[in-house]
Amino acid sequence: MFFEPKTKAATRRYLIERANGCCEYCMSPQSYSEAYFAVEHILPKAFDGKDDIDNLAFSCLGCNWHKAIKITAIDPESNEKVPLYNPREQKWTAHFQWSDDFSEIIGLSPIGRATILALKMNREFLRNQRSAFAKLKVHPPKHSLPTI
Numbered sequence: 599m600f601f602e603p604k605t606k607a608a609t610r611r612y613l614i615e616r617a618n619g620c621c622e623y624c625m626s627p628q629s630y631s632e633a634y635f636a637v638e639h640i641l642p643k644a645f646d647g648k649d650d651i652d653n654l655a656f657s658c659l660g661c662n663w664h665k666a667i668k669i670t671a672i673d674p675e676s677n678e679k680v681p682l683y684n685p686r687e688q689k690w691t692a693h694f695q696w697s698d699d700f701s702e703i704i705g706l707s708p709i710g711r712a713t714i715l716a717l718k719m720n721r722e723f724l725r726n727q728r729s730a731f732a733k734l735k736v737h738p739p740k741h742s743l744p745t746i
């Protein structure tokens with residue numbers, strides 16, 4: 599790691615910039631939310647997860663709340679327990695893609711499918727917001743699209 603933020607405020611600024619201002623799970627933009635997004639522990643503190651920036655993710659309150667202390671979930675296709683998506687170790691586009699109208703996230707892998715269900719990443723509010731934002735051409739975020 600090349601950068602070690604010295605304060606909580608500096609850490610938060612770093613996380614927001616690293617996440618392009620979006621929840622690292624559902625890709626909701628912080629700039630269109632009244633609530634401040636959370637600093638999420640990928641390995642929860644309950645499992646001795648550290649405050650190191652390599653264990654932190656920028657997360658909307660819904661994803662943070664639904665993830666809670668989960669580290670695994672069931673893939674609905676195989677019924678097998680798999681690890682949740684880890685935004686520090688994995689690429690979002692390797693596990694998720696948008697539906698044709700950009701309102702829903704589709705799981706591309708067991709990890710993607712399990713994480714969508716566990717974090718309820720297609721909550722009604724998010725689907726409605728994505729549909730409206732897509733019409734305004736402020737969704738989806740560029741970094742959530744596959745690179746050509």
Ligand SMILES: [Zn+2]
Binds near residue numbers: 622658659660661662
């Ligand atoms: Zn989210």
